[in-house]
Each structure stands twice: as structure tokens, then as C-alpha cells.
Amino acid sequence: MSxxxxxxxxxxxxxxxxxxxxxxxxxxxAARWRRIREPRCYGDEGGHPVT
Structure with missing residues (x-):
């Protein structure tokens, strides 16, 4: 083969x-970034991220 x-x-x-x-x-x-930002995204429903 050449x-x-x-x-x-x-x-x-x-x-x-x-x-x-x-x-x-x-x-x-993206998963790492989501994990870093997750605590700020929690709502009042007991730990479910707000989407």
C-alpha cells in the first residue's frame, strides 16, 4: 500500500x-457543569431540580 x-x-x-x-x-x-450548578437550581419541592 502506498x-x-x-x-x-x-x-x-x-x-x-x-x-x-x-x-x-x-x-x-456538561455533566460536570450541571453537577456544579445543581445546588443553585433546587426549588422548594424537596430536592428536585427546577426545569
Whole structure:
């Protein structure tokens, strides 16, 4: 296989892995941010977040 074929194959393998990893990181970051902000979002109903 030439270096061009190897490059294309690497791009096809790495692009989905990169996108999946980025999506996981975004979810983790959002969950962390939600956990940090959660105490301020509580209403009077005994611990249920106000949506």
C-alpha cells in the first residue's frame, strides 16, 4: 500500500474515533457543569431540580 492509501485509511479510522471522543468529552463536561450548578437550581419541592 502506498503512503497515500495509508493516509486515507488512517483518516477514515481516526475521524470517527475523534468525533466519538469529542462527543464523550462534551457530555462529561456538561455533566460536570450541571453537577456544579445543581445546588443553585433546587426549588422548594424537596430536592428536585427546577426545569
Amino acid at each position: 503512503w497515500i492509501g495509508t493516509t486515507i485509511l488512517a483518516a477514515l479510522v481516526l475521524a470517527p474515533a475523534y468525533l466519538i471522543g469529542r462527543r464523550i468529552c462534551e457530555r462529561v463536561r
